[in-house]
Structures are given as C-alpha cells and as structure tokens.
Amino acid sequence: MSERAQISETPPHYDVVVAFMTVFFPQYFDPDSPSYVDPEIMEQLIWLAEEARPWCLPEGRQNFAQAMYAAYLVSLRSETSSGSISIPVAGPIVSEKEGDIQVNYAAPASGGSTSGASKRPASDPWDAWNKLWSICGRGAITTRFGDPMRNGVAVSNELVARARAI
Numbered sequence: 001m002s003e004r005a006q007i008s009e010t011p012p013h014y015d016v017v018v019a020f021m022t023v024f025f026p027q028y029f030d031p032d033s034p035s036y037v038d039p040e041i042m043e044q045l046i047w048l049a050e051e052a053r054p055w056c057l058p059e060g061r062q063n064f065a066q067a068m069y070a071a072y073l074v075s076l077r078s079e080t081s082s083g084s085i086s087i088p089v090a091g092p093i094v095s096e097k098e099g100d101i102q103v104n105y106a107a108p109a110s111g112g113s114t115s116g117a118s119k120r121p122a123s124d125p126w127d128a129w130n131k132l133w134s135i136c137g138r139g140a141i142t143t144r145f146g147d148p149m150r151n152g153v154a155v156s157n158e159l160v161a162r163a164r165a166i
Helices: 014-024 039-052 059-082 125-135 152-165
Strands: 093-098 101-106
Touching: 014 039, 014 059, 039 059, 059 125
Parallel strands: none
Antiparallel strands: 093 101
C-alpha cells in the first residue's frame, strides 16, 4: 500500500474472524491457491465486515457472522476483478428446460414453519451471514435514530474512511 493511506491498527475482532475463515475458507490463506487473498486486502475486508456484525447476538456468533460476511466480500472482490459472475445459491436448485430455454431457480422453503427461518444449512457465506443477521430483525424496535445499542454514525464514518483507504 504505497500511495494509499495505511491503517496502523487491526480490526477489533481480527484474530477470531481470521480463525473462523481459516477453518471454512483455508484457500484464502494458502499462497499456492488461486483463491489466495493478500493479508493487507484481507485486513481491509475484515474492517468492512465489522459493520455487518449482528448486534443482538452474543459475541461468538457476531464473530462468525463477521467472518462469513468477510468471505462474501472476498467472493465479490474476486468476481468483480476477474469479470466472472457466480450465481448466488439460495436453496435447493430446481431447473426447468424446454427447448433452448433453461431456467434455474431456488425452490421456496417448504414446511410448516411460520417464523420464516429456513432449517436448511447455509449454501454460501452470504446466506450464512444473512441467517444470523435476520435474527436481529425479528422483534427488534427500529427508530429513525438507528440502532439504540450503539452509535452507528461513528462506526459508519470510521468504516467509510477505511473503505476509501483501500
């Protein structure tokens, strides 16, 4: 990072988030892998994922959610830098083909659950993060002032400054 602003401190939950990511996405940390992510870039992505921590969950689940969101950012970064686009998977895939036209789509969740939460395992990092994030959306009170549990403006301003440094 020669001409870009350098951030001297690591993200607050960096070590734990990296530990989760190493377990689930070891290819991001293996220099011989085509999916390897430079440690400086990874640190910046973890900073960006700091705001994606579900505030209503215990810290351990927040760390896991942040790791999944950082992995999602890694996948977005690789898609946009390579020019390829992956199709996000939201559930069991159903495919239809008639003649030259083929349509793939996710099957809606079935079952008698009224909570809206799917019992199926997450299909990608974003899906894993979204399942955790949506827990905070149920029964939470939202006001025009944002999250009453933390000062979102200060956190957002810090993250915007860090994103500009990337």
